[in-house]
Amino acid sequence: MAIKHDSVTEESSLARSITTWRPENRAMLPVAGYHRARFGCIPCTQPVCAEDPMAKLYKFRRDDGSFDYDRYRATQIAANKAKLDAVFAIKDNIGYLAERVLEIRGPCTFGLCHGTRRGLEQQWFSEFLNCTVIGTEISDTAVQFPNTIQWDFHNVKDEWISETDFIYSNSWDHSYEPRYCFDQWVKCLKPGGLMILEHSSRHLPSTVNPVDPFGASIDDLVRLLNSWGNGRYGVHQVIETLPISTYDLAVSETVNHKVVDLRAVIVQKTN
Ligand SMILES: C[S@@+](CC[C@H](N)C(=O)[O-])C[C@H]1O[C@@H](n2cnc3c(N)ncnc32)[C@H](O)[C@@H]1O
Incomplete structure (x- = not known):
């Protein structure tokens, strides 16, 4: 998926690594150090809750595990501006x-x-x-x-x-x-x-x-x-x-x- 905004393009390559991940090929996950250096966070897509292992949530975490709201907000705003002309609703x-x-x-x-x-x-x-x-x-x-x-x-x-x-x-x-x-x-x-x-x-x-x-x-x-x-x-x-x-x-x-x-x-x- 090639999206024009630089930061979104970078996030999209992270998305590809997430979507191809399966429990059986755990070794495909980027190591935490590499991932942290590239994306500024620990790899963190997880089941949304223990009762439902299939639904997934990407967690915006700092190195210390705390929620990185500023990165969430900046990511959303960058994507909004990159796709400002698009209309999803019909x-x-x-x-x-x-x-x-x-x-x-x-x-x-x-x-x-x-x-x-x-x-x-x-x-x-x-x-x-x-x-x-x-x-x-x-x-x-x-x-x-x-x-x-x-x-x-x-x-x-x-x-x-x-x-x-x-x-x-x-x-x-x-x-x-x-x-x-x-x-x-x-x-x-x-x-x-x-x-x-x-x-x-x-x-x-x-x-x-x-x-x-x-x-x-x-x-x-x-x-x-x-x-x-x-x-x-x-x-x-x-x-x-x-x-x-x-x-x-x-x-x-x-x-x-x-x-x-x-x-x-x-x-x-x-x-
Ligand atoms: C997939 S787009 C859909 C836009 C619109 N509903 C449409 O049909 O075209 C998602 C929109 O939600 C906005 N958004 C993301 N996170 C949000 C949040 N926490 N609060 C309010 N808006 C948010 C994004 O900036 C983006 O414009």
């Missing part, structure tokens, strides 16, 4: 999901979209549901797009808590700590509110790298959400039939990604 699919929100929840007043880059998903949801929808974006490019705030989606604003009808994200795989992230998002929902997570071939464990630190198959994602929700929230429905499920994503003028198996998981907060 209007027809957002329209279809908006109809599901109306069916399950009825009329809405406020929604959140997380990790929105050019801010189109919040614009489309807002049009389809005739309500206020705000998007969060970690990069300072947020100011260029309407209804978008520069904000790390792991954090919640007090005014969102229990005031949000629905949350949509196709960027949940950018979380450095998905269990905490989903808990934070669900805190914002009204009782019975919905969290919609898009899933595709770009969200699988094999795609994990520092830009997309979390990856899970759709079955593992469902299992994790139900386990982490622990009665506070759970999967309401998996939508297997979005209007568009395969397309070519233009990441830059020269790079295209084939996206397949686009689906959505609808999570509901318990009343």
Whole structure:
């Protein structure tokens, strides 16, 4: 995967070393010293939790094992700027999901979209549901797009808590700590509110790298959400039939990604 920004290209070569790793060829892993010198961290893609060995999380660790938030943030912002023209969300699919929100929840007043880059998903949801929808974006490019705030989606604003009808994200795989992230998002929902997570071939464990630190198959994602929700929230429905499920994503003028198996998981907060 050749991405134009230098630091992202370097991270992508790390991604390749992760995706070809198997337990049986442990010897292929770069030795920690080499890896630390090249990438500034210990090699660190691991199962997201002991109960689910297949879902993977790339951990941003310093040499002393502590979480390196500055490197996480810088990695996300560099990738955002390198791909600023790309749009992952699809209007027809957002329209279809908006109809599901109306069916399950009825009329809405406020929604959140997380990790929105050019801010189109919040614009489309807002049009389809005739309500206020705000998007969060970690990069300072947020100011260029309407209804978008520069904000790390792991954090919640007090005014969102229990005031949000629905949350949509196709960027949940950018979380450095998905269990905490989903808990934070669900805190914002009204009782019975919905969290919609898009899933595709770009969200699988094999795609994990520092830009997309979390990856899970759709079955593992469902299992994790139900386990982490622990009665506070759970999967309401998996939508297997979005209007568009395969397309070519233009990441830059020269790079295209084939996206397949686009689906959505609808999570509901318990009343
Ligand atoms: C795969 S892109 C998707 C962008 C957009 N949703 C779309 O459909 O085109 C992920 C976006 O999430 C942003 N992002 C990554 N980590 C984030 C975080 N912790 N908080 C908010 N935004 C984040 C990135 O900067 C990037 O713009």
